Amino acid sequence: xxxxxxxxxGLLAQAQxxxxxxxxxxxxxSVRYLSGFTGSAGALWxxxxxxxxxxxxxxxxxxxxxxxxxPALIHIGRDGWIRGVADVAADAxxxxxxxxxxxxxxxxxxxxxxxPGMAFVPRRNLVRELRQVKDDEELRAIxxxxxxxxxxxxxxxxxxxxxxxxxxxxxxxxxxxxxxRGGSDPLPFDPIVAAGERSALPHATPTTRPIExxxxxxxxxxxxxxxxxxxxxRTCVRGAAEPWQIDIHACVLEAQTRAREAxxxxxxxxxxxxxxxxxxxxxxxxxxxxxxxxxxxxxxVHEGPSLSAxxxxxxxxxxxxxxxxxxxxxxxxxxxxxxxxxxEEAGSRTLTRLPRALIGL
Ligand code: ZN
Ligand code: ZN
Numbered sequence: 605x606x607x608x609x610x611x612x613x614g615l616l617a618q619a620q621x622x623x624x625x626x627x628x629x630x631x632x633x634s635v636r637y638l639s640g641f642t643g644s645a646g647a648l649w650x651x652x653x654x655x656x657x658x659x660x661x662x663x664x665x666x667x668x669x670x671x672x673x674x675p676a677l678i679h680i681g682r683d684g685w686i687r688g689v690a691d692v693a694a695d696a697x698x699x700x701x702x703x704x705x706x707x708x709x710x711x712x713x714x715x716x717x718x719x720p721g722m723a724f725v726p727r728r729n730l731v732r733e734l735r736q737v738k739d740d741e742e743l744r745a746i747x748x749x750x751x752x753x754x755x756x757x758x759x760x761x762x763x764x765x766x767x768x769x770x771x772x773x774x775x776x777x778x779x780x781x782x783x784x785r786g787g788s789d790p791l792p793f794d795p796i797v798a799a800g801e802r803s804a805l806p807h808a809t810p811t812t813r814p815i816e817x818x819x820x821x822x823x824x825x826x827x828x829x830x831x832x833x834x835x836x837x838r839t840c841v842r843g844a845a846e847p848w849q850i851d852i853h854a855c856v857l858e859a860q861t862r863a864r865e866a867x868x869x870x871x872x873x874x875x876x877x878x879x880x881x882x883x884x885x886x887x888x889x890x891x892x893x894x895x896x897x898x899x900x901x902x903x904x905v906h907e908g909p910s911l912s913a914x915x916x917x918x919x920x921x922x923x924x925x926x927x928x929x930x931x932x933x934x935x936x937x938x939x940x941x942x943x944x945x946x947x948e949e950a951g952s953r954t955l956t957r958l959p960r961a962l963i964g965l
Contacts, residue, residue: 606673607739612638612650615734619727624652624698627730628689628715631706633903634731636831640671647685649692659688686711690718699723703730729908736900736908737922743946745832746901746924749788750944750955752827753834756782757958766842766965769814772797776810779825788827792835792905796824803839804938806895806930817843820937821965826905833905835926836956837942840963849939852889852931853962856939859883859929860960863897863911867925867945867952873915880929881913889931898926901944923947924955 605613615638619627629635629648639648639658646660646668655675660668661684668678681688693700702712704726715724738746759782764770770778776797783791798808800819808822815821824837839856841849859880866879877897884890896912901924909917911925919925925947930940943956 607741608638608640608673609675611734612656612676615731616650616652618734619701619730620652625725626651626693626696626698626700628700628702628707628724629731630711631703631731633831633907634703634706634735637731637735637903639676640673641668642671642831643667645685647689649689651693651696652698657692659685659692661685661688686714686718689715693719693722696722699725701725701727701730703732704728705732732908735902737920738902738924738946739922742832742902743922743924745830746834746944747955748829749827749832749834750836750957752786752788752829753783753825753836754956754958756786756788756827757823757825757836757838759786761840761963761965764965766815769816771812771814772799772802772808772810773812775815775821775823779823783825783827786827787829789829789831792826792828792833795826796822796837798822798938799842801935801937804932804934804936806932806938806940815842815965818846820849820939822938822940824940824942831903833901833903834944834955835901835905835928835942836944836958837928837930837940838958838960838963839939839941840965842965845962845964849937850962852933853939855884855887855889856929856931856941857960859893860927860941860943863927863929864943864945864952864954867919867927867947869919869921869947869949871919873909873911873917873919874913876911876919876927877913877915880927884929884931892931892933893929894932895930897929898942898945900925919947921947921949 643664803822863880898911928942932938
């Protein structure tokens, strides 16, 4: 049985909970996970019994034929995917579970109109739950995405003439080019390059601000390989670091190390978050860390499980999560260190190999 067929059967067994029901996957990443189809328009209908059907439109007919393996079927809808699902599912009985996070209200209403006799039941984490545990092939793709991002970063540091005070945008553009040249598929997110006081904005967009001596420079970037993402952050300093910059970097590194040490199968996400937050609290810096400690990565750059104070997730062997505490001092600057970490039965393996020291530019 193919890997994807096994995933579909596992999904049905988990989703049905003893009752008969079909599953409709509509998130692009879930459709890819369950069928291999990488196109941007389509849905996967998985009936309680019998083969699954990928529903897409004429633009993707040839691509779907190459990517979707039997026993899964392909249906080319002539009037959009909703009409296509209605054609394929016309004879089905029982409820249809769908991904609550990805179906729009408009599409939900159209589906109910197209299939008035069918009960559509929203379910959170329907496919995402299954996607959280990576198999060996998925792990290898993530490892390659990490390696592509790391070598792009190394080449970037060597290639940029830092003494010419390049702008954040110059550096971001050069980093994007290195990531693509190094083998990344379309980037999973636009790299963040934030200098000086702007590094205190956790999700800054690169601007024309020049990077000057004395600036902290925060770079958050990732690659994607075979659909799987990496997500890495390193913080640098232009010229000689000031004592406060060295201090907050050391505190973030300690928090990041404590969080990675807390990772193992069975650890609650909020306990890992607490390990990072507790380390910062000992230095009086927990008030300067306003986001969660990490998130799962995979076909999406943000997926489960979550490492945050409110997380209800428990880590399982095979999860791959980011660990990314930060300290942000408004008006001065910020530091974040982000690694990608594989959860194992008795501990963890950090996939990122880049040094974590404060990097001088
Ligand atoms: Zn990141
Ligand atoms: Zn991240």
